[in-house]
Amino acid sequence: MIISAADLTVSTIKADLCVIGTGPGGSMVAMVAAEAGLRVVALEAGALVTPGEMNQREADMFPRLLWDAGGRTTMDKAIRIHQGHGVGGSALHNLNLCKRIPASIQARWRADRGDGPPWEALYDEVEALLEVKDVDSGMVNRHNQLLAAGAAALGWEHGLLRHNRTGCIGSGYCEVGCAFDAKNNALKMLVPRAVKAGAAIVALAQAVRIDHSGGRVRGVDAVRLDPHTRQPVGTLRIDAPLVCVSASATGTPALLLRSRVPDPSETTGNSLRIHPAVVAAGEFAEAVHAWRGVPQSVECTEFLKLDDEDGPRTWIVPAFAHPVGVATLVPGLGEAHRAVMRHYPHLGALTAMIHDQTRGTVRPRGDLGVAIDYVPEAEDRAELRRGLAAAVRLLFAAGATRVLVPAGGAIELSRPDEVATKLSVDADLSAVHPMASVPMGVDPKTAAVGPTGKHHHLDGLWLSDASLFPTSIGVPPQLSVYALGLHVGRQLVEA
Template identity: 55%
Template sequence: MIYDASTFELPMRVKADLCIVGSGAGGAAAAAVAAEAGLDVVVLEAGAFVPPAVMNQREKDMLPELLYAHGSQTTKDRSATIIQGRALGGSTVHNINLCKRIPDAILDEWQEARKLEHLGREEWAKLYDEVEELIEVSKIPEPRYNRHNQLLQAGTEKLGWQGGGLQHNRTGCIGSGFCDVGCAYDAKNNAVKVFVPRAVDAGAQFFTHCRAIEVVHSGGKVDGVKAAALDPRTRNSMGTILVDAPRICLSASATGTPAILIRSGIPDASGMTGNNLHVHPALVAAGEFDEPVHAWKGIPQAYECTEFLDLDAAHPGKKPDKKAKARADAVGLRTWLIPAFAHPIGTATILPGWGEDHRELMQLYDHLAVFTGMVHDQTPGKVLPKGELGVEIEWWPNEKDRRELTFGLARSAELLFAAGAKRVFVPTRPVRVLEPGDSVEPLEKLELEPGLIDITAVHPMSSVPMGDDPQEAPVDSRGKHHHVDGLWVADGSLFPSSIGVPPQMSIYAMGLHVGRAIADE
């Protein structure tokens, strides 16, 4: 069953065999397999249950329901925006449904560095096969490309760069274009549609508007979870819920999970908890076209330019020769170029300027295309708890990542001009406007500093990295904590590094993997 914790008589105490914190890709998948194995499962979710019937395709209504801080969560110094889901189903409710596997070069690097006994290439391949079947992954047909994606394809082909179509997990998609505010047509094969019903049918209970505060533990083992029932309007605590359980699985995201671990005083000999955050940062450029683009219509992201994404070269192995090492250190191997359009509120927050200047840019909305360069980042950031319920994020790109970001910005502008843009707007402060024939190289040479241009990230990960040596990692390759019995992690926190691809399939895989490990033990 799915219950709204804000309606409970508080304080409340319940018992379970397993308490899972978070209902996104990792938590929902873990709940399904654990409940089907016979465990009595309770899942705590800070957000609401937002069914397709109430998804009205209005940003002002849906962003507060689906995203932390209405989509404006930032790092501590406000230099980067970190977008994360907060609803039953987590970020799978608002994401753009892109499906990719972690490249073998990265998996091999993890094996070399972390000795992941329970999670080698073969195990990953089996998990990916299962996930792809469950969420019905398929390639987006070229006739479904909207004008926005066609422009990226045209620019890529004109420049002779490498590119191609993307895979997604939609069934019955009508191309409404409102994926990022929830699909009112229930075409997303997301956690709510695929895994939550399985868990509920097996007896699992989901408590929405219920945010975990800390893991209760003593004598080296878990006793349960202390949580707060949240007022749906203010998000403030209404009272306490205690879940007594001998097994706890944290699937609260790469920001929520480490914050809970640190707030709970969970020991970590490696010191890595909260200290290895990666985010896939990105910068955007917008192009004005003579003809209407109507970028909000249709599947938002269907085509990719991979000319500057060579993750095999970026990960040459443990002992590369000089040539391979020099190649790995080069700029232009870690940038993924994709469309990045937004609805009016999202666009207004990205476009620069004030007053009349900003209004003039917004009046071009119908004629804008926006491309972005997302970076497979190397910079380790930090997550800390903030008060009883909040998190604090510290992340700013190192020199290599700054160079890769500005490289991606320049290539985005180059693609826009190649596709036929008559002007390109770069949302720096002040705004830069480029005309056809202008060099984009000054963009590559920008010296990034906080406040110059907005960095956006939608894939936080790696903040509780797995590894089988307790001196190097907080959890092992099954997701089991090294120092506290009964404690597990099943979300993107587990990745030892940035993965360079959309993470949803890999997080589903972690949920299945860890959920089964819990049930087996």
């Protein structure tokens, strides 16, 4: 059953397990637990948005799929952070890239935090379940071809990406939800199995606090949200001896802190990573039509050498969007901004995302909000500048006639040799991969949560989302969150 909280006729529900959040981590736990026979209730702060309702209009879909309609930022407004809500979580709007956590990062985690999940075995299972495959070369659009051409011209390492799509027609509207239901995501692959096994998914129900006493979980107090205003219109109580929080790397620590969940390690909410990214847009003589086709099918890994702790740690991929999204990235105001947007069909853009070392913080703001504080440290700022310079060089090598960089105002480059002189300032930043805000570890003295997902200091409490990563992972996290959900779900059932 999937039901909107406003349609419930009861104010209290009893369950064996309450899952908070229905993204890749939460949906996987709900599915595993329900199929094992547990009575599962999953709360989702967003709405149920089916493919038939995904109308490919940014103005309609951003408020329905993204927190703050895509306008969530850090406290200083310096970094925009895209995070999704809805039954299926961020997998509704993400671009379906599937990469495993590099073995070198897994090894560092084991050395620093103790043995963790059996990642490779989990990846094998999840990739089969989600039908992960290489992007077919025939699906590579002109925009991605230009990245490949630029990298080849420079002799830089690049290649095709892997994704979890089946039946993709290349519409290009992935970011606003797939109207053609080609994404093999949580909504399509996991939620139906969970519901078939008896799980109840309550949409538009946001957890406010985890109720606990005597050292163990008692349930969850939530609010019902109006489907139009997203304002509270009532309360909801879930009585459950088990709670699994999968509310994202910002929502999860905020909820734990608001609930005063004990944490002697003081790690909850104190080590947020976000994969901060910069963008450069190139104008080409040819019409690129970058909005058509699979948005990201080619990557440049010339500057992503994670086997070396001191090596480069920048991942470069195309970064294009539909008009509203592009308009927020393109620099300039008034006529200067309009002049750039008139060339929209001729624009291509690249993003340079880094494996960050900066530790940000997450705190609750009121009963429902989050406060995100993240200011990149000097080493990360330097890495971002190097990544931006590389993106600019790639665009020129691909044939761009000029390159624009959002950096407060507009920075325009007409030649690649201007990189050294014109990119000395910090560019505007964005992020789509929050993680590592409640890092797992074997030792209760240095971690709030163990590698099974079980909380060290509160019986009955489990976590299953990107919060658990001990550090940044340097690659898109969705595949790893699915894998983690499978692991946590099984551990919870066995316990």
